[in-house]
Amino acid sequence: MKIPLIYNIRSVLHRPATSLATALGIGFVVLTFVGMLALANGFRSAMISTGRPDNVMLLRKGADSEISSGISREHAAIVRSLPEVAKLPDGRPIASADVFVVVAKPRLDGSETHMPVRGVSPEAFELRDEVRIVDGRSFEPGRAEVIVGRGLVGRMQDVEIGSTIRFGQQEFTVVGHFEADGSAFESEVWGDAETLMSAFRGPVYQSVTVRLADPNAFDALVARIEGDPRLQLQAKRESEFFAEQAQFLGSTLEFIAFFVTIVMSIGAVFGAINTMDAMVAARAREIAVLQTLGFQRRSVLASFLVEALVIALAGGVLGCLLALPINGIQTSTVNWQSFGEVTFAFRISPKILLQGMIFAAVMGLIGGFLPARRAAKQGLAAGMRRG
Amino acid sequence: MTRATLVRANLGRHKRRTILTVLGLGIALFLFVTLQTFLHTLRSVGEIGSETRLVVTNKLGIVFPPPLAYRARLQAVDGVESVGYASWFGGIYQDPSNFFANFAVDPEYLAMYPEIVVSPEHREAFMADRTGAVVGVRLLDRFGWQVGQTVTLRGTIYPGDHDFTIRGVYSAGRKGFDETSMFFHHRYLEEIARSQGMDGVVGWYVLKVSDPDEAPAIAEAIDKTYENSSSPTRTQTDKAFNLSFIGMYGNIGFFLNAIGMAVVFAILMVSANTIAMSARERFAEVAVLKTLGFSDGDVLRIVVAEAASIVGLGLLLGLGGAFLLFNVMDFDMGGFAPGLTVSPGVALVASGAAALIAIASAAIPAWQAARLKVTDALRYVA
Numbered sequence: 001m002k003i004p005l006i007y008n009i010r011s012v013l014h015r016p017a018t019s020l021a022t023a024l025g026i027g028f029v030v031l032t033f034v035g036m037l038a039l040a041n042g043f044r045s046a047m048i049s050t051g052r053p054d055n056v057m058l059l060r061k062g063a064d065s066e067i068s069s070g071i072s073r074e075h076a077a078i079v080r081s082l083p084e085v086a087k088l089p090d091g092r093p094i095a096s097a098d099v100f101v102v103v104a105k106p107r108l109d110g111s112e113t114h115m116p117v118r119g120v121s122p123e124a125f126e127l128r129d130e131v132r133i134v135d136g137r138s139f140e141p142g143r144a145e146v147i148v149g150r151g152l153v154g155r156m157q158d159v160e161i162g163s164t165i166r167f168g169q170q171e172f173t174v175v176g177h178f179e180a181d182g183s184a185f186e187s188e189v190w191g192d193a194e195t196l197m198s199a200f201r202g203p204v205y206q207s208v209t210v211r212l213a214d215p216n217a218f219d220a221l222v223a224r225i226e227g228d229p230r231l232q233l234q235a236k237r238e239s240e241f242f243a244e245q246a247q248f249l250g251s252t253l254e255f256i257a258f259f260v261t262i263v264m265s266i267g268a269v270f271g272a273i274n275t276m277d278a279m280v281a282a283r284a285r286e287i288a289v290l291q292t293l294g295f296q297r298r299s300v301l302a303s304f305l306v307e308a309l310v311i312a313l314a315g316g317v318l319g320c321l322l323a324l325p326i327n328g329i330q331t332s333t334v335n336w337q338s339f340g341e342v343t344f345a346f347r348i349s350p351k352i353l354l355q356g357m358i359f360a361a362v363m364g365l366i367g368g369f370l371p372a373r374r375a376a377k378q379g380l381a382a383g384m385r386r387g
Numbered sequence: 388m389t390r391a392t393l394v395r396a397n398l399g400r401h402k403r404r405t406i407l408t409v410l411g412l413g414i415a416l417f418l419f420v421t422l423q424t425f426l427h428t429l430r431s432v433g434e435i436g437s438e439t440r441l442v443v444t445n446k447l448g449i450v451f452p453p454p455l456a457y458r459a460r461l462q463a464v465d466g467v468e469s470v471g472y473a474s475w476f477g478g479i480y481q482d483p484s485n486f487f488a489n490f491a492v493d494p495e496y497l498a499m500y501p502e503i504v505v506s507p508e509h510r511e512a513f514m515a516d517r518t519g520a521v522v523g524v525r526l527l528d529r530f531g532w533q534v535g536q537t538v539t540l541r542g543t544i545y546p547g548d549h550d551f552t553i554r555g556v557y558s559a560g561r562k563g564f565d566e567t568s569m570f571f572h573h574r575y576l577e578e579i580a581r582s583q584g585m586d587g588v589v590g591w592y593v594l595k596v597s598d599p600d601e602a603p604a605i606a607e608a609i610d611k612t613y614e615n616s617s618s619p620t621r622t623q624t625d626k627a628f629n630l631s632f633i634g635m636y637g638n639i640g641f642f643l644n645a646i647g648m649a650v651v652f653a654i655l656m657v658s659a660n661t662i663a664m665s666a667r668e669r670f671a672e673v674a675v676l677k678t679l680g681f682s683d684g685d686v687l688r689i690v691v692a693e694a695a696s697i698v699g700l701g702l703l704l705g706l707g708g709a710f711l712l713f714n715v716m717d718f719d720m721g722g723f724a725p726g727l728t729v730s731p732g733v734a735l736v737a738s739g740a741a742a743l744i745a746i747a748s749a750a751i752p753a754w755q756a757a758r759l760k761v762t763d764a765l766r767y768v769a
Binding site: 169 | 479
């Protein structure tokens with residue numbers, strides 16, 4: 001026969017301070033866990049949402065980022081003209097040969113960062129149709145104008161519309177702000193490739209990205225590029241490229257999240273054991289009464305486990321609730337894999353909350369097991385004498 | 388019976404509870420110390436730097452290399468003793484996950500960094516080998532390399548496989564200086580770069596100035612010289628140069644601190660609860676003590692002393708554990724965080740946090756116990 005759940009809930013409520021303190025101990029662990037995973041998740045989703053699977057990005061062979069790559073005009077022209085590349089109605093290839101650099105610029109708080117600057121071909125807005133101007137207008141090819149991603153606005157100096165940004169000996173006017181579905185492009189400054197080339201490293205592109213005419217033609221394109229002795233290039237799907245650029249920082253953040261929470265949870269489990277131990281000791285007589293009423297040891301064990309679970313889950317809910325306000329808070333850091341600044345937001349997902357709750361439940365069960373077993377093993381007569 | 392004996396007896400009564408509380412506090416304080424140490428080490432890495440060294444980079448940023456041709460003109464600047472230069476190579480050893488820093492440097496560069504300690508024999512062997520390399524002692528250990536061994540790095544900036552022969556090992560002449568990098572001859576890099584049409588530039592210059600007081604004026608003079616060139620420069624002390632990299636992490640320090648606060652709050656809850664629980668269970672005993680003539684102050688001190696002993700033991704465990712792990716055993720989290728050292732400052736902060744936890748945990752029960760009326764207490768059922 002099972003001991004009804006209401007018995008446990010009333011027991012928990014009977015000692016509100018102790019129950020709350022134990023729940024909060026677990027709650028803070030869950031808060032830290034959810035907070036840190038939300039940070040890792042926010043970063044990863046910004047990177048993962050960057051690029052399309054039917055866009056193919058080409059870098060120089062061996063390059064592990066756009067910064068370390070270099071592609072000549074001649075090779076870029078060859079790639080643009082390949083038959084696998086989609087074309088606009090007027091025959092221009094849907095492709096962009098990009099100049100990509102990171103420039104030392106100050107954030108609003110004065111700290112310096114690497115602001116990513118991308119010079120693109122006119123067709124880039126067809127190629128990456130997630131990029132939309134939200135304020136102002138787009139840059140005009142040939143003019144010293146740039147547009148700034150929404151992620152940099154409010155985080156960097158001199159990126160308001162009408163401001164000028166200096167790149168070497170040239171000054172560029174900010175004429176618009178753009179968004180790009182929350183992707184890493186939103187942390188970039190965009191301008192005309194030819195104009196930016198002259199301001200930066202001269203006549204060399206860092207990457208060429210093309211749209212596949214047929215989404216299934218990826219392998220065909222790779223085979224053609226690898227078979228062309230003139231081209232020393234490597235091809236990746238654009239979406240895969242950016243996801244890979246998130247690997248290091250993403251897994252580092254996740255590693256820290258798990259390391260910190262696992263260590264913290266040990267402390268919280270010890271706290272739960274103490275609380276449940278005290279509860280069992282204080283209720284020796286109650287337990288004896290339960291046994292007299294015919295409840296079996298198994299039921300007593302289950303009942304105290306349930307009680308620990310109730311406290312832990314309450315803590316889990318508290319932790320999740322405390323974590324919710326951090327959702328959407330923006331932060332930024334330099335992603336050393338791409339070398340550039342990335343702005344991203346804490347992003348709490350249902351999966352993370354569920355993981356937090358599971359974590360809380362596990363802490364409760366582990367913390368409750370020894371005391372519950374002690375309760376179940378308690379002799380009837382001993383229990384009646386005590387308490 | 389003294390108060391100390393009473394405290395000891397009370398702690399021994401619920402052995403499991405006391406042990407678990409001390410362990411829990413110890414683990415949490417260990418975590419707190421680790422987070423703070425990580426943060427502190429990160430900051431102090433930025434602060435390592437010499438007053439007499441200036442770093443010249445392209446004003447646009449580190450990815451834009453200034454011309455090699457600047458060397459002679461920099462050497463001619465008044466107050467500059469010597470000029471060295473270095474370039475980031477970006478080579479990968481077998482797999483990208485094996486990342487470590489590898490630089491090409493000229494002979495002057497190594498001479499400018501007394502922090503890079505190489506034995507005379509190793510230095511000589513390195514100088515004599517065109518493709519020689521000097522690696523940090525931690526890097527050598529990490530991959531189990533040996534002096535004399537040839538390692539192949541795959542170029543990311545300079546395509547192809549490139550061979551290097553390890554001719555020397557360096558260790559840090561100063562605490563906190565990196566021991567995980569690899570240096571090789573800039574001449575060798577120029578050979579590689581020339582074959583790929585990327586030569587004629589360097590990553591950055593390092594200048595040794597004779598008088599640190601003149602450094603700001605020298606820096607200004609250099610930047611003014613190149614202001615209107617195609618590669619304008621930025622000259623700063625190597626301390627500022629290092630700090631700018633730390634700054635790029637953004638508000639990571641704030642987050643680590645926030646996590647540290649959450650850890651402290653979590654243990655505060657857990658320990659406060661345990662200490663309050665222990666005190667409440669003994670209200671009847673407190674009444675007996677008072678009947679025996681213990682004053683309210685005595686009772687208060689006993690409860691506080693108990694809390695302080697528990698937290699103190701936890702602190703000893705947490706701080707001592709971290710000290711043993713990082714300072715004595717030199718644990719580097721599998722290469723993830725080399726050179727962690729628990730500093731006196733961090734130890735002080737952790738002790739402060741522990742004191743706060745002890746006071747906050749003991750406050751309410753101690754106050755309750757001190758104010759307890761004997762008649763009420765004897766009636767109290769825990």
